[in-house]
Amino acid sequence: MEHHQFGAQASAHARPRRTVLLCCALALAFFLLAARLDLAERLTQSLWRQEHWQLDELALSLLVLVLALAGFAARRGRQVALLLAQNRALTQRLLRAQEEERCALARELHDEVGQDCTAIRAAASYILRAREGDQANVQACAASIARSSEALHAMVRTMLRRLRPPVLDSLGLAPALQALCDSWAQQHGIACHFAAHAIPAGLDDSTATAIYRLVQEGLTNVARHAGADQATVELRADAHGLLHLAIEDNGRGLRQDKTPADGFGMLGMRERVAGLRGHIRWINALGNGLRIEVALAARCAA
Helix, strand or coil: CHHHHHHHHHHHHHHHHHHHHHHHHHHHHHHHHHHHHCHHHHHHHHHHCCHHHCHHHHHHHHHHHHHHHHHHHHHHHHHHHHHHHHHHHHHHHHHHHHHHHHHHHHHHHHHHHHHHHHHHHHHHHHHHHCCCCCHHHHHHHHHHHHHHHHHHHHHHHHHHHHHCCHHHHHCCHHHHHHHHHHHHHHHHCCEEEEEEECCCCCECHHHHHHHHHHHHHHHHHHHHHHCCCEEEEEEEECCCCEEEEEEEECCCCCCCCCCCCCCHHHHHHHHHHHHCCCEEEEEEECCCEEEEEEEEECCECC
């Protein structure tokens, strides 16, 4: 396995070198052919005959064009390399976050669910062995089973909400966002106003889930970093079939040395929007808050 991985890596590193060597070989072959045919001299003579069209300046103009295209290609190559590095970093962070969430769920299942199940099993065993006339202890065990069952039910509901908000399926996107804003405001003590305008019915699941997670991540960033006492969330649809989401706070905004690509949450939001072929931008007013604007197509379920 390691041998195959090493071979693949070596092959990947060798491809650019082979490409450069091929380009050099083609350039050398062209030079030898041009030298044998006196190509430059013949081309110069032909261009001089068209002096009134200034075609003799065409060679230098083409050289400038080639150099400009080479510079543009180099710049685009650096941008692509940066995007690939950011995507690799995001993938690693997502994998770590996924593993951390799995570990947290496993701990809760082991500690809470395991404890309640043990209590239920012990109480049920006592009831099975109870003798006649031991009504008081039987009732106490039954009450213990009821309490443990309620705790298990609450635990399951909490885990389900963490995995997927049930209100998103039962009520739709706008009520789910309203419930999210209300619960977030109550939890963090920050006023949050939600407004929805002309949201089309029957949005497909991927779009609705993405918007919900974007609002969730945006409000999480407000609570953690903004130092704000007020936030607003607005979702509207325009006449061209686009959904516009805006998340705004009155906090400190982004620091001057920080960009949207620096934070894991912001990078995740950008990738989530890009996956739906939308656009996202951060409008920073230092000392007066941050506004996140998202625009994506309003795709409806078939």
